Each structure stands twice: as C-alpha cells, then as structure tokens.
Amino acid sequence: MNARLPLPAWAEIVLLPLVNIALAFITVGIIVRVIGVDPLHALELLVVGAFGSPESIGYTLYYATNFIFTGLAVSIAFHGGLFNIGGEGQAYIGGLGCGLAVLAFDRYLPIWLMIPVGIAAAALFGAAWAAVPAWLQAWRGSHIVITTIMFNFVAAALMVYLMVNVLIAPDSMTPQSRGFAPSAFMPAMGGNALNLSLALALVCCVGVWVFLWHTPWGYALRTMGHNPEAAVYAGTDLRRMTMLAMCLSGALAGLVGVNELMGVHHRIVLDFPAGYGFAGIAVSLMGRNHPFGIVLAAVLFGALQQGGAELSFDIPDITREMVVVIQGLVILFCGALVHLPRPWLQTLLALRRPS
Amino acid sequence: MTAAIELEQIDKSFGSVHAVRGVSLAIEKGAITGIIGENGAGKSTLMSILYGLYHADAGTIRVDGQPVRMESPHHAIAHGIGMVHQHFMLIDSFTVLENVVLGAEGGPLLARGTSAAQAELERLERDYGLSVDPDALVAELSVGEQQRVEILKVLFRGARILILDEPSAVLTPQETDQLFRILATLKARGVTIVLITHKLREIMAATDRVYVMRQGEMVAERATAETNPEELAELMVGRKVRLQLDKAPPHPGEVRLGAERLGLVDRRGVRLLDDINLDLRAGEIVGIAGVSGNGQTELLQVLSGIRPPSTGTLTVCGRRVDASHPGDPAEMRDLGVAHVPEDRLRQGMVAAFRASETAILGYHEQSQFSRNFLLRQPAVGAYCARLMERFDVRPRVPGLRSSSFSGGNQQKLVLAREMVQEPKVLLVGQPTRGVDIGAIEFIHRELVRSRDVGCAVLVVSVELDEILSLADRILVMFAGRIVGEVAAGADERTLGLMMAGAKTSPASPFRPKTESGSSGRKRKRGKRARKEKRRGGKR
Numbered sequence: 001m002n003a004r005l006p007l008p009a010w011a012e013i014v015l016l017p018l019v020n021i022a023l024a025f026i027t028v029g030i031i032v033r034v035i036g037v038d039p040l041h042a043l044e045l046l047v048v049g050a051f052g053s054p055e056s057i058g059y060t061l062y063y064a065t066n067f068i069f070t071g072l073a074v075s076i077a078f079h080g081g082l083f084n085i086g087g088e089g090q091a092y093i094g095g096l097g098c099g100l101a102v103l104a105f106d107r108y109l110p111i112w113l114m115i116p117v118g119i120a121a122a123a124l125f126g127a128a129w130a131a132v133p134a135w136l137q138a139w140r141g142s143h144i145v146i147t148t149i150m151f152n153f154v155a156a157a158l159m160v161y162l163m164v165n166v167l168i169a170p171d172s173m174t175p176q177s178r179g180f181a182p183s184a185f186m187p188a189m190g191g192n193a194l195n196l197s198l199a200l201a202l203v204c205c206v207g208v209w210v211f212l213w214h215t216p217w218g219y220a221l222r223t224m225g226h227n228p229e230a231a232v233y234a235g236t237d238l239r240r241m242t243m244l245a246m247c248l249s250g251a252l253a254g255l256v257g258v259n260e261l262m263g264v265h266h267r268i269v270l271d272f273p274a275g276y277g278f279a280g281i282a283v284s285l286m287g288r289n290h291p292f293g294i295v296l297a298a299v300l301f302g303a304l305q306q307g308g309a310e311l312s313f314d315i316p317d318i319t320r321e322m323v324v325v326i327q328g329l330v331i332l333f334c335g336a337l338v339h340l341p342r343p344w345l346q347t348l349l350a351l352r353r354p355s
Numbered sequence: 356m357t358a359a360i361e362l363e364q365i366d367k368s369f370g371s372v373h374a375v376r377g378v379s380l381a382i383e384k385g386a387i388t389g390i391i392g393e394n395g396a397g398k399s400t401l402m403s404i405l406y407g408l409y410h411a412d413a414g415t416i417r418v419d420g421q422p423v424r425m426e427s428p429h430h431a432i433a434h435g436i437g438m439v440h441q442h443f444m445l446i447d448s449f450t451v452l453e454n455v456v457l458g459a460e461g462g463p464l465l466a467r468g469t470s471a472a473q474a475e476l477e478r479l480e481r482d483y484g485l486s487v488d489p490d491a492l493v494a495e496l497s498v499g500e501q502q503r504v505e506i507l508k509v510l511f512r513g514a515r516i517l518i519l520d521e522p523s524a525v526l527t528p529q530e531t532d533q534l535f536r537i538l539a540t541l542k543a544r545g546v547t548i549v550l551i552t553h554k555l556r557e558i559m560a561a562t563d564r565v566y567v568m569r570q571g572e573m574v575a576e577r578a579t580a581e582t583n584p585e586e587l588a589e590l591m592v593g594r595k596v597r598l599q600l601d602k603a604p605p606h607p608g609e610v611r612l613g614a615e616r617l618g619l620v621d622r623r624g625v626r627l628l629d630d631i632n633l634d635l636r637a638g639e640i641v642g643i644a645g646v647s648g649n650g651q652t653e654l655l656q657v658l659s660g661i662r663p664p665s666t667g668t669l670t671v672c673g674r675r676v677d678a679s680h681p682g683d684p685a686e687m688r689d690l691g692v693a694h695v696p697e698d699r700l701r702q703g704m705v706a707a708f709r710a711s712e713t714a715i716l717g718y719h720e721q722s723q724f725s726r727n728f729l730l731r732q733p734a735v736g737a738y739c740a741r742l743m744e745r746f747d748v749r750p751r752v753p754g755l756r757s758s759s760f761s762g763g764n765q766q767k768l769v770l771a772r773e774m775v776q777e778p779k780v781l782l783v784g785q786p787t788r789g790v791d792i793g794a795i796e797f798i799h800r801e802l803v804r805s806r807d808v809g810c811a812v813l814v815v816s817v818e819l820d821e822i823l824s825l826a827d828r829i830l831v832m833f834a835g836r837i838v839g840e841v842a843a844g845a846d847e848r849t850l851g852l853m854m855a856g857a858k859t860s861p862a863s864p865f866r867p868k869t870e871s872g873s874s875g876r877k878r879k880r881g882k883r884a885r886k887e888k889r890r891g892g893k894r
Contacts, residue, residue, distance in 0.1 A: 214732065216725045223716065226705045232661055233694070233702045234717035235685025 011345060013293070017286060017334065019341045021300070024333035028326050037317050049310025050303035056310065058194040064295075064302030065194075065259045066091075068201040070280025071287060071294040072208050073253035078289050079212055080245035081225035086133060086148030087253040088277025089155030090126040094254020095261050096159065097125025099167075099177060099268035102261075106181035114183045118262050119200065119255065126254015127247040129155060134246030138239035144246070152277070163270050177268040186263040197259035204252060205291040211248075221245055253277060282335035297334070304330060358420075359384040359516050359547040360405065360436075365414035367400055374400045376571040377414075382516070387538060387548045389558040389579070392568035393591055393791040394761045398551045401568070402518050406438045407431040418516075437514025439505045441521040447494040451487050451504050452476065455511050472511070479510050484540050499530035503537065516547040523557055528819055529646060529855070535561045553591075553791060555584040556820070567591055592793045602803045605827040608637035611672055611780045611811040612658065612692070618666035619653050619835075627653040629835045631667070635780065635811045640802065642826025643815040646854050650835035651815045652697060655784050658813070659694040660687035672779055688717055693773035697784030697815065703769040706758035710748075711739035713757040714772050746771035747797065763794035770798060774805055781805055781812045787821060799825060819847055819854075 007016065029039035050060045070087045077084035084090075101121035106114055133147035163175035170178075186195040212218040224231040224241050231238060260272040283301055287293030308323035333340070358381040367375040375397045382388045392398045403409045405416060407425035415422050418434045425431055431438070445454050452469060455476060461468035476489050487496070487503050496504065502522065509517060519538075523531040538548055538561060550562055558565050559579060567575040567590040575590045588596040612635040619628035628650050635641055645651055656662040658669065663681030672690045676682040684694070696702035704713040715724050715735055724735055739753035746767045748760070757765065766787070773781065786802065787795040802825060806812050816822050822829055823844070831839045831853040839853050 210729070214730050215728055216719045216730055219712065219715075219719050219730060222708075223705055226707045227701070229702045230705050230716060233659075233684060233696055234719070235660075235683060235688060237683070 007342065007345060007349065011349065013288065015345060016338075016342065017288075017293075017297075019345065020286075020334045020338060021330070023337075023341065024330045027333070028329050031325065031329075032318070035317055035322070037315055042311060042315065042318065045311050045314050046304075046307035048307075049314075050307030054190060055192055056306055058190045058192045060299065060302040060306040061198055062193040062195070062259070062264075062302070063305040064298040065198045065201045066256050066276040067279060067283045067298035067301045068205065068295060069252050069255045069259070070276050071283030071298055072201075072204055072280075072291060073249045073251075073277075074280045074284035075287070075289040075291070075294060076208055076212070076221075076252065077245050077249040078284060079218075079225045080221045080241065081228065082134075082137070082242065082245055082249075083145050084130065084148055084246065084249045084253075085145055085281070086130060086151045086250070086277070087280045088273050088275070089148070089152035090129045090250040090253035091256035091273040091277050092152075092155045092159055093129040094122040094126030094250075095257025095268065095272055096162070097128075097254065098122035098257040099180075099261050100125075102180050102184040103167075103177060103268075106184040109183060111183045111185075115186060115262065118184060119258050122254045122257040123251035124254075126257070127251040130246040130250025130253070131243060134243050137246075138242040159270060163268065167268055169267075175270055176265075180262070180266045184262055185266060186258065188263075193264050195259065195263035197255070197263050200255065200258065202295070204255070205295055208252075209291045217244065253280070279331070282331040285338060286334040300330070301327075357384045358382060359418070361417040361420075362401070362405065363415045363417070365401065365404060365416075366412045367404060367409060368412060374571055375404070375411075378568070378571075378573045380566050380573060380576070382547060382549055383564060384547050385542060385545050386563040387542055387550060387561055389550045389552065389562035389565040390568060391552060391555070391558050391565055391587060391591060393553055393793065394763060394789070396568040396591070397571040398553075398568050399520055402438070402520060402549065402551055405431070406436060406518060432512050432514070435513060435515040436518065437509030437512060437516070438518045439502070439509055439520065439522060443501050443505055445493045445501055445504060448492065450490050450492055451496075451507075452489040454493055454504055455489075455508050457508075459512060475511060476507065479507060483510065483537075483544055483546075485510075485537060497530070499526055499533055502526065502530075502534065506537070506541075510546075515545070516549070517541065518549045518551070520551045521553070522550070523552065523554065528817065528851075531557070555587050555792070558587065559584060569593055588792050592791075596792055596796055600799050600803065600824045603807070605639045605806065607639040607827075608809065610634045610670075611637050612813070613670040614658070614667065615670070616667035617657060617664050617669060619657055619662065620665040627835050628657065628664075631837055633830060633837065635813055637779070637809050637811045638806060639827045640806050640812040640814055640825055642822035642829045643813065643832055644819060644822045644829055644850055644854055645817070645832035647817045649832045649854075651784070651817075651832055653835070654832070655694070655697065655782055655815055659692060659696075659782055660684045684717065685720075691779030693776055693778035693781050695769055695773050695781070695783040695786065697788070699765055699769050700758075704757050704765060706756070708757050709754050710743070710757050710760065710768060711736045711753035713768060714739035714742050714753070716772065718772070718776065742768065742771040742775055745775065746801070761791070762789035763791045766790050766798065767794060770801065774801060777808075778810060781810050782815075783812065784815045785818075786814060786816065786825075787818070819850060823847065823850075 025043070032039045032042050049056055051057055070091065073087050073090065074084055098118045098121050101118050102114065105117060109117060129151065133144050133151055136142040136147050137144040167177045168175050186197055188195045189198065212222060220231060220234070220236045221241055221244070223234060224236060224238060228238060231241070256273060256276055261268060265272065279301060283294055283297045287297040304327050308326060312318050312320050312323050360382040363379050365375055365378045378401055390398050390401070400409065404411045405425065407427045407430050416425055417423065423430070423434060446457070452472060456469055456472045461471060473489060480486055485503055485507055487500055487507065493501060493504060506517070522534060526534060542548060550557070552558060562579045565577050565579050565582065565587065566573055567587060569591060614631050614633045617628060617631035618626070620626055631654065633641070643651055643654065653662065657664050660682040661684055663678060664676065665678055667677065669676040671682070671687065671692060674682065674690055700706060704716060715738065719725065719730070724731055724738070736753045740751065742748065743751045743753065748764045748767045748771065760768065783802065786798050790798065802812055802814065814822065814825055827843050829841050829843065829845060829850065830837050831850060833854060833856040838856065841850065
C-alpha cells in the first residue's frame with residue numbers, strides 16, 4: 001500500500017471526467033455490440049444526431065438549458081450541505097407559477113413585461129415549493145432528502161388535480177390549459193425549440209458563480225456546507241441560511257418551467273419536467289458542483305437526449321429504452337462511479353513523476 | 356543493550372517532500388524509547404514505515420537482528436509489532452470485547468472466538484493490570500479507557516513491541532499519568548514500547564532513552580536521565596527556546612465581561628454550568644483550569660454567544676445577555692469579543708477553504724472585505740498575507756487550503772484573525788493544543804502582549820503548565836462550577852486536587868474523590884461519542 005498523492009487540479013477537472021465519459025461509452029459500446037449493432041456506427045449517429053445540423057444543435061442546447069437550471073439548483077444546495085432531491089417537483093410547481101402568471105396577464109401585458117413576470121413567477125413558485133422542506137429541516141429537523149423526495153410526488157399529484165379539474169381549457173379533451181397569447185412566447189433562437197431561456201440559464205450560471213464565491217452570503221453558505229459548527233461560530237444563523245440556500249435552489253429549478261412552457265409548449269401541460277430534476281443531480285455531480293462544469297455536463301446530457309432520440313429513430317434495434325440505458329450508464333459512470341478511476345490516474349501520474 | 360528493532364538508513368519521500376532522510380535508530384528490548392520532534396519532523400512517517408503502512412525508499416529494518424520486509428501491517432503484527440494510533444480505531448456501538456475481537460474473530464462462528472477472547476482478555480488483565488469491563492459499550496467509556504481498549508487490542512494480537520503515536524493528544528493530565536503507569540507495568544512485563552510525542556514533559560516522565568528528530572533527520576540520541584527539557588527543546592527546534600514566560604505584573608482596569616449566577620441546562624435537563632460568577636478585567640489574563648469536560652467548553656460557548664445562558668446574566672461591554680435577551684456570535688463580535696475556539700478544525704476554520712477565506716471567518720461582512728454586496732477578494736488576500744506576516748504563519752500562501760497548514764500554523768492563523776481585530780475581550784480555548792514548542796512560545800508572548808495593551812483575556816486550558824505560566828488569576832472548574840480561585844504561582848498539587856473536585860477554596864464540605872469526578876466524566880463520554888460520530892459521518 002502506498003500513500004497516494006491527490007490529483008493535480010487539471011487532472012481533477014479535465015482528465016477525470018473525460019476518463020469517466022470514456023468508460024461509460026466503452027461499456028455502452030459493448031452492450032450495443034451485443035445487440036448486434038456496430039458501436040462506431042451508433043456513436044457516429046449519436047454525435048451527428050446531436051451536433052450534425054443547426055437544428056440538432058438547437059435541440060441539444062434546448063435540452064441542455066433544462067439541465068443547466070436543475071444542475072445549478074442541485075449544486076447551490078449542495079454547497080450549503082443540503083441534498084436537494086426535489087428539483088423535479090420544484091420545476092413542476094415553478095412551471096405552474098409561470099403558467100398562472102401568464103394566464104392571468106398575457107392579454108394585458110406587452111412581451112417585454114410579460115416575460116420578466118413569467119420568469120419571476122416561475123422562480124417564486126419553485127422557491128416556495130422548496131421552502132417548505134427547508135423550513136421542516138431548519139426548524140423541525142426533518143431530513144431534507146426525505147421531504148424533498150416526497151414533495152416531488154405531492155407536486156405531481158397536485159398538478160394532475162389542477163390540470164384535470166381547474167386549469168383545463170373549456171373545450172379540451174386533454175388535460176392542458178388554454179394556449180398562451182404570443183406576448184408570453186419566449187423569443188426563439190433559430191427555428192426550433194431553442195429559445196432565449198438558454199441566455200437566462202447562462203446568466204444564472206454567472207449569477208451562481210458570483211453569489212457563491214464573491215459575496216459574503218455565498219461565503220457563509222459554503223461555510224455552512226463544509227463545517228456547520230464553524231458557521232455558527234462565525235455568527236451565521238443556520239436556519240435562515242438553510243432557507244436561503246433551498247429557496248435559491250428551488251427558484252433555479254423552477255426556471256425549467258420558463259424554458260418548457262413559455263419557450264415550447266405555450267400552455268400548461270402535464271409531465272413537462274420529464275426527469276430533468278433528477279438528472280440535475282448527475283449534471284451537478286459531473287460538473288463538480290461548479291457552474292462552468294455544469295454547463296459542460298448539461299451540454300453532454302442534452303446531446304445524449306437529442307442524439308439518443310435520433311439514434312433510436314435511425315436504428316430500430318436501438319429502442320427508446322435502449323437510449324435510456326445509455327443515458328443511465330453515463331449517469332452511472334459520471335455520477336455514482338465518479339471516483340472509480342481516480343486511484344488508477346493517481347498511480348499513473350505517480351509513475352510519470354520522478355520519485 | 357539488546358535491540359528489539361533496528362532501523363538503518365531509512366529514507367522516504369512523498370513527491371518533492373523528503374520526509375525521512377537516512378534515519379537510523381535502535382529500539383532497546385524491554386525499555387521505553389521516546390521519539391520526539393515537532394509536528395512534521397517525520398516521527399509518524401518513520402513509525403508508519405516500521406508498521407508497514409508505508410514502504411521506505413531505502414534502508415533496512417531488523418527485528419531481533421533479522422532483516423525483515425514490512426509489506427503491510429499484517430507483517431508487522433506477525434513480527435509482534437503493534438501500533439496504537441492517535442485517533443482511536445474503535446466502533447462506538449460495539450462492546451469492548453467485540454472491538455478487541457474485530458479482525459481476529461477466529462472462525463465464522465462468533466461465539467467460539469469470543470469465549471476464547473474473553474479468557475485471553477482476563478489473562479491480559481491479570482498479567483498487565485489493564486482493567487476494562489469487556490461487556491461495556493465503547494461509547495460509554497472515558498477517553499482514557501478507550502485508549503486502554505486500543506492497547507488491549509494490540510496485545511491481544513500478540514504484540515511484544517508497542518508503538519504509541521501521540522497517545523496523550525486526547526487525554527487529560529490525569530489520564531496521561533494513568534497511561535504512563537500502564538506503560539511502566541507493561542515495561543516491567545518485558546514489553547518494548549516506542550512513544551512518539553512532541554511533549555517534553557512526557558519524554559522526561561516516561562522514557563528511558565530518547566531520539567530527537569528535526570526536519571526528517573535524526574539529530575540526537577540521549578539517555579533520558581542525562582538530558583533535560585531545555586536541551587531537548589533546543590535540539591527539536593534547532594535554536595534556543597525559552598520555556599519560561601517573562602511577563603510584567605498585570606494592571607487590571609475596568610470589568611469588561613461579568614457573569615452573574617450564570618447557568619446552562621441542556622435539553623435533557625443536565626446542568627452543564629451552575630452558578631458561574633466571574634469578572635474579567637481589562638489588562639489581565641484569567642486562566643480557567645480544569646479536567647476537560649467539566650463545563651469549560653460550555654462556558655466559552657455562553658460567553659461567546661454561541662449558546663444563550665439558561666439562567667443568570669452576562670454583561671459584556673455594557674450589553675446584558677440573559678435567557679430572554681440572548682446574544683449571538685455576530686453581535687458579540689461587534690461588541691469586541693473575539694473568540695479562539697477550543698477545537699480550531701471543528702469550529703475555528705473550514706479545512707477545505709483557502710487560508711484567506713479562513714482568515715475572515717466571522718468578519719466576512721466587515722466593510723473592508725465586502726462592498727456593494729460583493730466580497731473583495733484582493734483585499735481578503737492582502738489581509739491574509741498581512742496576518743501571515745505579522746504572526747509568522749508558514750508557508751505564507753493565502754491561496755493554500757487551510758488543511759494543508761500544520762496545526763501550529765493553523766492556530767497562529769486563527770489567533771491572528773482574532774487578535775488583529777484589537778478586541779476588548781479575548782476568549783481563548785486551548786491556545787496551544789497540537790502546537791509545536793516554537794509556536795507555543797510565540798503564542799504565549801502574543802497573548803501577554805494583548806493583555807499589556809489593555810485587552811481582557813480569558814484562557815481555558817487543560818494544560819496546567821500553560822495556565823500556571825500565563826494566567827494572572829486562576830479559576831478552577833469542576834462539574835460545571837467554579838470551585839475556587841487561586842493567585843498566579845499557586846502550586847500544582849493544590850490546583851490538581853481542586854481540578855479533581857477534592858478540594859475547594861475556601862474550604863467547603865465537598866466530597867473528596869480519588870480520581871477525576873464521575874459527573875464530569877459522564878458528560879465527556881456523551882460528548883465524545885457525538886463528536887466521533889459526526890466526524891465519522893463526514894468521511
């Protein structure tokens with residue numbers, strides 16, 4: 001047994017994730033081979049499907065937008081030592097808030113006012129949905145992991161009830177609201193689903209980065225995450241800081257509603273979060289909880305989503321479920337097994353170094 | 356002399372750090388050999404090589420004259436070498452017996468192994484006088500008893516050579532004395548003991564022969580009887596060290612911090628602090644002596660605003676704090692109360708943060724560090740560099756992770772942070788715990804200097820020597836109460852008896868106890884168990 005040196009920063013940030021991705025793709029390749037498809041051909045289709053044309057790039061980035069929001073949401077809570085599993089529900093309720101604001105005002109407000117109001121409502125509702133588990137954690141000691149998971153189910157049930165009984169359009173057979181007026185359409189970027197929400201997501205990245213590393217509150221938040229006792233010693237009120245962290249987290253998750261409803265569906269629909277909230281955990285882990293890393297991870301996940309859809313379309317043997325398996329493997333290697341190759345890299349780099 | 360172990364020209368590097376440079380030593384059979392040196396001198400690395408945790412880059416190890424290769428701790432154990440680590444490797448929720456058997460169960464059925472182990476434990480107890488109840492839960496044992504379990508574990512595996520790495524780091528003075536009595540018994544039974552420490556007093560009290568290490572090299576070897584603390588200190592540090600502190604008589608001024616009938620009761624109704632009365636004046640150092648776990652931690656928490664008192668009042672620079680008007684640490688800091696916490700890693704700093712971030716902990720909202728809602732990173736870095744310059748923190752790299760600094764340098768950084776603010780009241784818990792001799796000298800001088808410019812200083816320490824040399828007045832705590840006050844220069848024996856709750860001044864009908872008091876101990880157990888759990892959970 002030899003004492004291993006920690007990896008240098010460049011290896012930690014660049015090399016390790018690349019090795020993780022490579023491992024995931026090798027495993028995927030083996031599985032694809034087993035079902036009788038040439039892995040290199042499949043890979044080519046996947047990459048072309050994700051980045052081959054302006055349109056496919058647009059879709060990739062549109063998916064990535066959602067992953068950025070939920071990834072940031074997970075990371076900001078994580079820096080405060082809180083594991084927010086409730087991104088899914090917060091995104092859902094954030095969408096509800098966004099939709100309600102639009103349904104209430106879209107006939108009266110011009111677009112330059114309607115969109116900020118929609119964004120604010122999404123953030124507010126997402127934050128409010130996260131605030132309840134945060135309050136339960138801060139004042140009653142209920143574990144945030146448990147309560148946020150349960151709040152996902154509550155959110156889903158609430159949305160079904162509202163869509164079926166309250167918000168359904170009068171002449172509609174499907175549970176969806178009336179269409180938004182064009183004043184509530186998020187301006188598109190290019191011809192397809194990609195819209196200005198991507199810019200909002202990038203602004204949020206910068207905002208989170210500034211908040212965490214360049215404000216006293218971000219400093220206090222990170223102190224709480226690393227060492228709650230030191231935070232108390234420093235005079236931080238842990239309850240209020242828990243509330244702050246979770247509300248910011250919920251607000252970021254809620255913005256998924258802006259991209260989905262104001263950007264694409266242009267009405268309130270069911271099930272639009274479609275797992276983005278959960279994938280946010282993997283995005284955040286893979287991006288090392290850093291906004292910059294989260295953008296990269298989100299683009300990878302967006303590409304898998306988009307390229308995977310193309311892949312199953314082109315090769316009938318690779319079903320929709322198979323694509324989910326591929327995504328699952330990437331999450332497995334980049335999220336859960338993120339530290340697997342570390343000892344190998346450490347040994348490798350130690351060999352290189354003169355002792 | 357017959358050598359149990361000989362190390363010859365041992366060399367070990369970690370990357371660019373040359374941790375051990377050509378060290379040779381011989382450990383005499385049936386004797387207690389001390390290895391002393393400052394933190395980072397290479398003592399622990401050397402012993403880890405002997406124990407098979409690290410491989411030496413060069414050099415030979417001989418056990419009983421035979422060259423051996425220590426591939427892993429299994430080899431070391433097979434050669435009869437056992438190691439007691441600084442941090443206990445015990446499972447809190449297991450009994451003593453279960454912990455001892457762990458890893459040596461002797462087959463798939465536990466019952467057979469444990470009954471054999473029970474018999475073996477009884478033999479060890481008979482032979483070595485190491486008494487611990489085998490059915491007690493480890494979580495319920497005092498720290499000293501837990502250490503005894505660690506020693507039993509090692510002996511149970513047949514060790515004849517015992518390595519103890521900083522064994523007293525977690526012990527009270529009384530428990531340390533007990534440990535040394537145990538070591539003396541073991542030695543009388545023929546066990547060879549290696550004691551690694553940076554405390555001169557322990558070397559002088561316990562060892563037969565001492566090796567001094569400095570910066571990875573073995574710089575001296577002495578028979579303990581033929582050396583003295585001053586010489587050893589000089590050898591360790593590489594320059595003359597003054598072990599005695601020079602200070603002028605104090606000039607006490609107005610009362611800066613007053614506690615009146617202060618009490619603290621925890622959620623379960625246990626009385627942690629009881630009827631505490633104290634006045635802390637400008638320009639004096641008041642020392643709080645006591646066996647750890649007798650309320651000193653809680654006293655510091657209440658005085659610094661971390662916990663509100665349950666009863667009584669606290670007056671800090673004119674502000675009254677009581678149960679219905681609690682203060683908080685931020686407010687106390689604004690009033691001019693600085694607090695150097697007892698456990699710097701757990702409270703005083705964030706190990707994962709850069710040194711510059713640790714340097715503003717608690718002061719991060721001051722306008723010199725944040726403007727327009729933004730932290731001024733350049734100002735923070737420059738401030739940290741100034742602190743490091745002024746308090747000689749090494750290396751002077753504000754961007755380095757706080758955990759990369761040695762204990763002494765971490766402590767100097769925390770002290771610098773609190774003292775540079777020129778506080779009116781300075782609360783200091785265990786100012787030199789885990790700190791090298793060279794840094795201790797510096798820290799003590801800085802505390803006295805702080806006093807001399809009119810700061811009111813309260814020092815809590817379990818090191819009696821430290822209290823005796825620093826304090827102008829000494830208060831002794833026992834079981835959550837202040838049981839007496841003595842002037843500076845009181846004799847150690849009187850203080851020791853008061854700390855054990857056997858004596859109060861003025862004389863009062865206090866039940867005498869032979870060992871440290873049971874109530875103080877019980878509380879410490881619970882606290883320690885919680886602490887261990889928390890730490891365990893973080894890893």
